[in-house]
Amino acid sequence: MDARRVGGRIAAARRRALAAAGALPLPMQRITNGLAMVSLVLSSCDLLRLCSDRDRPLGFRTLGGRAFATVVCQLASVVYLLSLFGLPFSQPDPPASADGDEEGESRRSPPAAAPAAVAPAPMPDGMQTGDEEIVAAVVSGALPSHHLESRLRDCRRAARLRREALRRITGRGLEGLPFEGMDYQAILGQCCEMPVGYVQLPVGVAGPLLLDGCEYHVPMATTEGCLVASVNRGCRAIAASGGAMSVLFRDAMSRAPAIKLPSAKQAAELKVFVEAPANFEALAAVFNKSSRFGRLQGIQGALAGRNLYMRFTCSTGDAMGMNMVSKGVENVLGYLQNNFPDMDAISISGNYCSDKKPSAINWIEGRGKSVVCEATIKGGIVQSVLKTTVEKLVELNIIKNLAGSAVAGALGGFNAHASNVVTALFIATGQDPAQNVESSQCITMLEAVNGGKDLHVSVTMPSIEARLGVAPVLPRRLPV
Numbered sequence: 001m002d003a004r005r006v007g008g009r010i011a012a013a014r015r016r017a018l019a020a021a022g023a024l025p026l027p028m029q030r031i032t033n034g035l036a037m038v039s040l041v042l043s044s045c046d047l048l049r050l051c052s053d054r055d056r057p058l059g060f061r062t063l064g065g066r067a068f069a070t071v072v073c074q075l076a077s078v079v080y081l082l083s084l085f086g087l088p089f090s091q092p093d094p095p096a097s098a099d100g101d102e103e104g105e106s107r108r109s110p111p112a113a114a115p116a117a118v119a120p121a122p123m124p125d126g127m128q129t130g131d132e133e134i135v136a137a138v139v140s141g142a143l144p145s146h147h148l149e150s151r152l153r154d155c156r157r158a159a160r161l162r163r164e165a166l167r168r169i170t171g172r173g174l175e176g177l178p179f180e181g182m183d184y185q186a187i188l189g190q191c192c193e194m195p196v197g198y199v200q201l202p203v204g205v206a207g208p209l210l211l212d213g214c215e216y217h218v219p220m221a222t223t224e225g226c227l228v229a230s231v232n233r234g235c236r237a238i239a240a241s242g243g244a245m246s247v248l249f250r251d252a253m254s255r256a257p258a259i260k261l262p263s264a265k266q267a268a269e270l271k272v273f274v275e276a277p278a279n280f281e282a283l284a285a286v287f288n289k290s291s292r293f294g295r296l297q298g299i300q301g302a303l304a305g306r307n308l309y310m311r312f313t314c315s316t317g318d319a320m321g322m323n324m325v326s327k328g329v330e331n332v333l334g335y336l337q338n339n340f341p342d343m344d345a346i347s348i349s350g351n352y353c354s355d356k357k358p359s360a361i362n363w364i365e366g367r368g369k370s371v372v373c374e375a376t377i378k379g380g381i382v383q384s385v386l387k388t389t390v391e392k393l394v395e396l397n398i399i400k401n402l403a404g405s406a407v408a409g410a411l412g413g414f415n416a417h418a419s420n421v422v423t424a425l426f427i428a429t430g431q432d433p434a435q436n437v438e439s440s441q442c443i444t445m446l447e448a449v450n451g452g453k454d455l456h457v458s459v460t461m462p463s464i465e466a467r468l469g470v471a472p473v474l475p476r477r478l479p480v
Contacts (some may be wrong), residue, residue, distance in 0.1 A: 222427075413442040
């Protein structure tokens with residue numbers, strides 16, 4: 001129970017006790033306290049004067065009316081002030097209950113022996129005193145669930161009470177959702193609101209993957225059987241054939257606000273303005289103020305009537321860069337408002353970016369990191385590790401990954417199952433799994449080389465949206 005609630009209950013109990021004892025209202029108490037103090041001071045001064053008078057003997061019979069009044073005031077003031085410090089000279093009887101004298105009699109007659117203190121029964125699910133009223137307030141709607149952390153100042157307790165409130169509201173238990181073992185303070189304001197637990201996922205490790213002269217152990221969070229084993233088998237074939245090579249050929253995160261103008265003509269004029277090479281340096285200077293790492297690369301516009309979609313692209317360093325590019329775009333929009341006061345910014349993202357959705361523009365232009373990787377697998381490794389032949393794999397890739405995907409009208413899906421690997425890796429390394437949509441766009445190419453004896457494999461992924469430097473296992477560079 002927090003300090004405010006304890007203080008409130010103590011104050012309420014004190015008010016009830018004073019009311020039962022017949023205490024005066026608070027304003028009257030202040031007046032009587034002041035009068036008692038004045039009376040004590042004046043009577044004390046008068047008594048000191050009487051005691052210091054040597055010519056006049058001090059005795060009960062010799063007391064005059066004034067001296068007698070002084071002594072009475074002195075005693076009355078002392079008794080009154082002692083009662084304020086909890087030393088009353090009489091204990092008032094408690095009032096009888098409304099139903100009769102039985103309750104009053106039971107209160108006035110103390111028990112023969114004080115009973116031993118009885119510990120309160122533990123509340124369900126580790127609940128503490130005061131938790132029940134908080135849960136009831138959440139269930140009734142009097143206390144919003146998202147206010148628990150700020151009210152209680154205890155993230156773990158807030159999550160536990162929210163969990164109990166959810167159980168009562170839905171009538172369903174949460175026994176299958178783990179609660180213990182999570183640092184709820186660490187996620188406050190970071191990655192998840194109103195937590196009630198966490199999900200456990202098994203994490204497997206495939207590898208080592210020999211890539212660009214380094215060995216990587218690849219963490220994969222998945223519940224799909226055989227996925228880690230399949231990737232591990234591919235890593236073994238690559239390593240046994242000398243490793244793979246990768247190239248980052250484009251690095252450009254994008255954000256495309258939706259702008260509405262009074263006419264299509266004005267929208268076209270704004271498009272020409274932002275795409276003009278003569279204006280790029282001025283727009284880039286405004287954009288680059290938002291970050292030390294973000295650098296504007298270009299602006300591409302698309303019209304839909306009087307609506308203009310401007311696709312800003314910029315480099316973002318090791319960051320995934322969504323917030324970085326959004327701040328830069330806001331700066332540019334404020335700058336453009338001076339020259340085009342009639343423009344109306346409808347949304348900072350107009351889906352022309354395009355984020356977390358499959359789109360041809362990302363497949364063609366790329367978004368985030370655009371990467372191509374290649375490896376040449378020896379024919380003997382294809383047979384011993386992959387359990388097939390070079391010829392059959394080439395035929396399978398043409399018929400399934402290329403022709404089959406074309407028949408289906410696939411958009412960036414010319415691969416076997418790149419999404420499985422990307423999603424498992426994203427979850428294991430703390431990436432945004434929703435951006436698996438465009439990050440899994442991939443075309444796989446297989447070709448027989450060296451007279452048909454070996455297999456050249458390549459994957460081209462134009463829009464991997466991930467922040468770098470989050471892998472839990474550091475690469476080990478092999479000696480040259």
